[in-house]
Amino acid sequence: MKISIDRETLLKPLQLVSGVVERRQSIPVLANALLKSDKKSFTLTGTDLEIELQGRIALEKISEAGEITVPARKLIDICKTLPEKAQIDLNFDGQKVIVRSGKSRFSLATLPADEFPKTEEFSATLEFKIPATDLRSVIEKTSFAMAQQDVRYYLNGLLFEVSDNQLVAVATDGHRMGYSSIEAKAPGMAQVIVPRKAVLELSRLLADTAGEVDVLFGSNQLQVKTDHYVFTTKLIEGRFPDYSKVIPTGGDKVLIVDRDILKQALNRVAVLANEKHRGVLFELQAGTLRITANNTEQEEAEEELNVNYHGGEMNISFNVTYLFDVINALNAGNMQFTFTNSDSSIRVEQEKSAENNNADVYVIMPMQL
Amino acid sequence: MHQPTLTRENSRKIIHVDMDCFYAAIEIRDNPALTGKPVAVGGSPDKRGVICTCNYAARKFGVHSAMATATAFRHCKDLILLPVDMPKYKQVAKQIHAIFREYTDLVEPLALDEAYLDVTDSNHHAGSATLIAKAIRQQILQEEKLTASAGVAPNKFLAKIASGWKKPNGLFVIKPNEIDNFIKTLPVDNLYGVGKVTAQKLHKMNLKTCADLQKFSLLELTQQFGKLGQNLYEQCRGMDHRNVEPNRVRKSLSVERTFAQDIRNLDDCLNIINELCERLIKRVQESAPNLAIKNQYIKIKFNDFKQTSAEIISQEINLDRYLTLFRDAYLREVKPIRLLGLGVHFQDKKPLKSFLQQSLF
Numbered sequence: 001m002k003i004s005i006d007r008e009t010l011l012k013p014l015q016l017v018s019g020v021v022e023r024r025q026s027i028p029v030l031a032n033a034l035l036k037s038d039k040k041s042f043t044l045t046g047t048d049l050e051i052e053l054q055g056r057i058a059l060e061k062i063s064e065a066g067e068i069t070v071p072a073r074k075l076i077d078i079c080k081t082l083p084e085k086a087q088i089d090l091n092f093d094g095q096k097v098i099v100r101s102g103k104s105r106f107s108l109a110t111l112p113a114d115e116f117p118k119t120e121e122f123s124a125t126l127e128f129k130i131p132a133t134d135l136r137s138v139i140e141k142t143s144f145a146m147a148q149q150d151v152r153y154y155l156n157g158l159l160f161e162v163s164d165n166q167l168v169a170v171a172t173d174g175h176r177m178g179y180s181s182i183e184a185k186a187p188g189m190a191q192v193i194v195p196r197k198a199v200l201e202l203s204r205l206l207a208d209t210a211g212e213v214d215v216l217f218g219s220n221q222l223q224v225k226t227d228h229y230v231f232t233t234k235l236i237e238g239r240f241p242d243y244s245k246v247i248p249t250g251g252d253k254v255l256i257v258d259r260d261i262l263k264q265a266l267n268r269v270a271v272l273a274n275e276k277h278r279g280v281l282f283e284l285q286a287g288t289l290r291i292t293a294n295n296t297e298q299e300e301a302e303e304e305l306n307v308n309y310h311g312g313e314m315n316i317s318f319n320v321t322y323l324f325d326v327i328n329a330l331n332a333g334n335m336q337f338t339f340t341n342s343d344s345s346i347r348v349e350q351e352k353s354a355e356n357n358n359a360d361v362y363v364i365m366p367m368q369l
Numbered sequence: 370m371h372q373p374t375l376t377r378e379n380s381r382k383i384i385h386v387d388m389d390c391f392y393a394a395i396e397i398r399d400n401p402a403l404t405g406k407p408v409a410v411g412g413s414p415d416k417r418g419v420i421c422t423c424n425y426a427a428r429k430f431g432v433h434s435a436m437a438t439a440t441a442f443r444h445c446k447d448l449i450l451l452p453v454d455m456p457k458y459k460q461v462a463k464q465i466h467a468i469f470r471e472y473t474d475l476v477e478p479l480a481l482d483e484a485y486l487d488v489t490d491s492n493h494h495a496g497s498a499t500l501i502a503k504a505i506r507q508q509i510l511q512e513e514k515l516t517a518s519a520g521v522a523p524n525k526f527l528a529k530i531a532s533g534w535k536k537p538n539g540l541f542v543i544k545p546n547e548i549d550n551f552i553k554t555l556p557v558d559n560l561y562g563v564g565k566v567t568a569q570k571l572h573k574m575n576l577k578t579c580a581d582l583q584k585f586s587l588l589e590l591t592q593q594f595g596k597l598g599q600n601l602y603e604q605c606r607g608m609d610h611r612n613v614e615p616n617r618v619r620k621s622l623s624v625e626r627t628f629a630q631d632i633r634n635l636d637d638c639l640n641i642i643n644e645l646c647e648r649l650i651k652r653v654q655e656s657a658p659n660l661a662i663k664n665q666y667i668k669i670k671f672n673d674f675k676q677t678s679a680e681i682i683s684q685e686i687n688l689d690r691y692l693t694l695f696r697d698a699y700l701r702e703v704k705p706i707r708l709l710g711l712g713v714h715f716q717d718k719k720p721l722k723s724f725l726q727q728s729l730f
Contacts, residue, residue, distance in 0.1 A: 174728050246729050276684070277726065296716070345729055354419055369724040 001066030009239035013055020017046035032069035128186035138169035154238030198233035233268035251338035253311025272301035382498035383530035389537035391482035414439035487613035548607035579605035623712025631705035668709035688691035
């Protein structure tokens with residue numbers, strides 16, 4: 001294998017791949033990136049056995065086809081520290097990969113390509129195109145609610161659902177839930193649960209992606225493709241809770257409050273919230289919301305806000321962290337809380353208006369009073 | 370030495386009422402044939418029971434509460450032992466409590482048979498705490514046919530000492546201007562917070578009375594005794610700032626079991642701890658569902674009556690932690706076990722609103 005490439009062209013896919021490569025890998029070859037060149041293209045692949053990311057570069061000239069693996073981290077660090085626009089030559093001499101640029105020369109240890117884990121054959125059961133920003137949006141709006149290392153393993157990920165030309169993303173850790181949906185020209189109906197790490201990696205990837213991506217659902221894999229990369233992840237098997245049953249619809253007490261005003265008040269009150277359970281108390285009565293918190297040192301914080309509320313007196317308490325997560329996922333403007341009673345889950349969303357018909361919904365379970 | 374006295378402090382009027390041999394007195398009242406005979410209420414000796422209460426006739430023989438019943442019979446072979454009839458005693462206690470409430474709302478029950486009353490602002494008997502105490506004792510005798518002892522003083526600590534001063538069936542008053550003289554001769558063993566261990570330590574330092582203790586500065590006492598030092602410093606001067614708290618917060622809750630036969634097998638212990646833990650969870654749910662747990666503790670009494678305990682900070686009742694505590698405590702002695710107890714201490718501040726995150730599904 002022998003290729004010549006400029007620094008910027010190589011660095012971009014290399015950095016994408018680096019996110020997947022495990023730092024403390026159990027198998028040595030997982031620290032390596034697979035470099036592969038053929039007549040038309042050059043690909044770099046990294047994997048942690050769950051997620052695989054392949055970066056593609058179209059090359060005008062490839063002097064010699066071939067494949068080999070090299071330590072990914074070291075190759076990135078070398079490329080990064082070379083001067084901008086530097087021309088880089090990669091040459092596999094049968095033992096080492098020699099990296100040359102100007103008067104710099106590096107020789108990297110290699111492992112044979114056939115030691116690199118093979119990708120499973122991917123067969124798509126459903127396929128659609130969607131703007132990268134749309135896909136990223138539904139992830140960003142919901143992924144904070146994913147569980148972490150929960151024994152209910154199917155909660156340690158994000159549910160993607162396709163139906164009625166809509167893409168829905170749902171995440172929940174059993175205490176709160178995020179639901180976001182967006183239009184997508186997607187045929188058929190399907191559900192997949194994408195593992196937590198893959199969700200975060202995909203989100204990072206999409207932040208730098210312009211235009212549309214191809215999304216492919218497989219029976220036990222999900223793939224997201226552009227001209228520059230192929231992202232593949234295994235799925236979590238299992239049944240995700242029926243989110244439609246979790247979203248409350250019967251609430252009759254509606255609170256409307258400006259997102260930023262509420263956020264600032266909560267920021268202050270949270271200073272004295274119990275460090276362990278982070279509980280804050282909402283005391284609602286016509287026109288006012290009183291928020292209080294106290295900690296084990298018996299220090300107390302209190303804020304009173306003028307709000308739009310006519311639902312009758314009610315006290316309800318929350319983990320303030322869950323409120324912050326939702327507030328940060330919503331856009332500026334009015335937010336709407338819908339309560340049933342102190343013991344029932346509440347619904348939080350952007351206030352509906354002519355300009356805003358955002359269908360994102362958040363559900364938070366209160367703390368017991 | 371100058372004694373710092375707070376005028377507001379010494380203007381309080383606290384009564385401590387202590388029923389005389391409460392359980393035994395009730396049983397004797399209900400069965401006059403027992404009058405004059407040594408009577409005790411408690412668990413039976415073949416089940417390793419202990420004496421809860423005994424009358425003065427029994428005390429003459431050296432029988433006292435918390436003594437193993439078997440030992441009590443050795444002291445007094447004619448002892449009449451009666452089983453514990455808690456519902457009956459509770460009922461009587463309720464009626465006595467109602468009498469207290471006629472004089473003040475500030476009643477802090479300590480157990481079924483004793484209570485503090487703050488009558489500082491009471492209008493009865495022209496505000497005289499001494500007359501109120503007399504009246505209460507009189508009323509208990511008339512309505513319940515039971516005798517009570519009472520102590521009157523400007524604070525809880527002295528009131529409790531005073532109620533014991535003329536026991537049984539007595540009344541003792543410590544007036545603010547009598548505190549200094551009274552306290553000087555008071556043995557240090559009578560101070561609250563001073564148990565066997567601290568008493569020994571004090572005696573070793575040749576400290577017998579409060580007058581001895583008064584010679585030490587607050588700093589010296591704190592260095593010697595930690596937190597307790599501050600307490601001792603104030604108590605030996607007759608000071609006690611504690612309020613009478615009608616809704617006193619429970620500080621701890623525990624369950625225990627004395628075994629009919631000593632337990633030698635570790636597996637049996639683990640099973641018993643499991644069982645006690647379940648009982649404790651139930652008790653906490655029933656009696657203290659809103660209190661925040663501060664720590665878990667275990668108590669072990671070995672067959673030689675040596676007792677040891679261990680505790681660990683915890684916010685919940687966790688079986689594994691009890692098992693760990695048990696291993697730690699057991700390894701100190703490694704002897705057959707006579708009694709096992711599990712308990713929790715609660716946060717001593719006012720109970721937190723219990724913030725318990727609930728689940729969506």
